[in-house]
Amino acid sequence: MSGLFQELKRRNVIKVGAAYVVLSWLLAQVADLAADTFGAPDWVMKMLVTVLALLLPLVLFFAWAYELTPEGIKKEQDVDRSQSITHQTGRKLDFVIIGVLLIALGYFVWESRFETRNDEAPAQTAASPHESADKPSQTADSEVDPKSIAVLPFVNMSPDPEQEYFSDGISEEILNALARVDDLKVAGRTSSFAFKGQSQDLKAIGKALRVAHLLEGSVRKAGNTLRITAQLIKVDDGFHLWSETFDREMDDVFAIQDEISNAILVQLKARLLGGEAVASKQADPQAYAQYLLAKQRIYERSQASLELARGLLEQAIDKDPEFAAAHAQLGITTLLLSAEQYGTLPHHDAYERGREHLGKALELDPTQAEALAGMGLYHGDQPGGLDTAIDWLQRSLASDPTQANASNWLANALRQSGRIREALVIRERDFARDPLYMPVFSNLLQLYAAAGEHDRARQVLEDLKPYLHDDANMLLTEGTYYQVSGQFARADLAFTKAHEKEPKNFVNRLWLCNNLILTGQYQRCADLDDSVHAALALSRLNRVEEGLIAGQKSLSKGQYPGWYFQALVENGRYPQLVQIIESRWADLAAFENDFPERQGWGALTMGFVAEAYARTDRPRQFSEALERARASNEAQVAEGADNWSLNLARAQVAMLGGDPDAAVRLLQRAFDQGLTLDLTHATAWPVFAPLRGDPRFEAARGRMLEHLNAERVELGLEPLST
Structure with missing residues (x-):
């Protein structure tokens, strides 16, 4: 063995290996810096490290089998030992290794000083004297709150891919329980779920969501048996603070949610425990599973998904007539399926039926937060109902402050009442918590545009467009920004694409037709059968009587009468x-x-x-x-x-x-x-x-x-x- 070691030393195999390792490390550092600068995907660095590792055995073999001579590279067995210069080559390799190590030392010193300056910089930053006191700070959320967490969607490990809704539902319920804890900042559902199915680095996800901790896990469902694995990770160093596996029967799903939530809270510092997770309401397990699946579909906000959600909720209520949350979501879904929202139900019928379901939910549970929010949505659409809507929505958020929909609807009602600044405060707060939740993002951009703050609106749009570039709602939001900033051709393109994706979307038709009026495209507007704009579009086409009849019909439906007037x-x-x-x-x-x-x-x-x-x-x-x-x-x-x-x-x-x-x-x-x-x-x-x-x-x-x-x-x- 000692003879082999001596031969490895004589042939410089050890020094070649050491030189290769330190040079590979230096190359990886340079490549990592370049990858960050040019925004290269994660797989580039992974591929580089893999290639460098695979080449090491080849380099060592080459150092063993070949020798560098004054005449060039020769096989070691062909070199006369008396003329070998391996000792000279070894000295050169020593200098190479020492040089690279000195470079590494300089890099570590520079990096530590650079990071120190970055750590100190926020404390030295002062608000501009020209910045309005009424505007929220643009850097207020740039520092990560150590008391913050994001719940990533749990991975479905069940044999049946259709069970994925259940793993999503478990994740969402745990998120909601954590969000009820005072002083704990929890990233919103939409933003956390934006990383579903992606293999991004956890540190990058934590940075994007501006949280200090991540909760991830998996759900395996086989028959009536559940295995839920959860682990709590510290973002800055990737350290696993806690992990545990829960094996339970399906009948215990509510207890599992509460158990996991409280177990996580115990692992966080005691000063985070400003409250305790709220226990889930018991319901029939099958009804609860259908309720979870319906909620996933409601988030999609399309006619097809809402119709599916309505059917699932009706089935859940058939199984468990006392399930208040299912009644509440059925009421909300019915409202959203109005012909003036996302569906085709006559507006009056949708709202009357929706209110009946909401009333049933409140009869079963007067404090049911989703039902209170649904009543706010209902009254916000009634003539003179804004004050009543605000009252319902405030009661809903007092019962459960985590509701993204209720907060969004409250901001809508406040803005319609003229309380624009209050609405903006809510929008910016919700956006900081859940930046990829489209209704909040879209309405925040509208508020910026209405205030003439096009730079802020454009920045929000550019920051989030990569995540939602082909989404119909993103296209609608993009078109809104272009229209309000006077870029009508770009607005036309965005609105048209959104309309092609969702031709029954009433709000999109409103914005598209308004853009067509502003650019003199009256026939296109008339062809869209947009009753709100029809009167003016047809009038400009010299079809006055036809237009005024359309205006009368629009007004009889309770629609905005501005263009008719x-x-x-x-x-x-x-x-x-x-x-x-x-x-x-x-x-x-x-x-x-x-x-x-x-x-x-x-x-x-x-x-x-x-x-x-x-x-x-x-x-x-x-x-x-x-x-x-x-x-x-x-x-x-x-x-x-x-x-x-x-x-x-x-x-x-x-x-x-x-x-x-x-x-x-x-x-x-x-x-x-x-x-x-x-x-x-x-x-x-x-x-x-x-x-x-x-x-x-x-x-x-x-x-x-x-x-x-x-x-x-x-x-x-x-x-x-x-």
């Missing part, structure tokens, strides 16, 4: 508009209560009402309508809104109030923000007709028309003439 005004049907207002509502306060325009886009509809009263010589009613429109617009400005739609509404009020100079300034601002108006149409926007000939207005109108035609050309349309 605009069509009436543009065709001089002022008495008809006044008759509609006075026959349907007791007064203007009642009308405004049913159709509040306080979300940040301006009160154009009340402006059309004021215009109708002005043209029918009703001075008292005109003054009241004008003042309501003005007050609403200025309240939205005070809440931080600043966009072309709001400034168009303010210009409308200025013209009706006899201040054309202010109207011109506001139109100039609106045009600069991206507004386009088809002012070439003979009857369009009669309120601005007196400005014709004003040099300032004509100059602004010229710039606007140039912008409009540039967007039309990009869409392959003929430009409009002046």
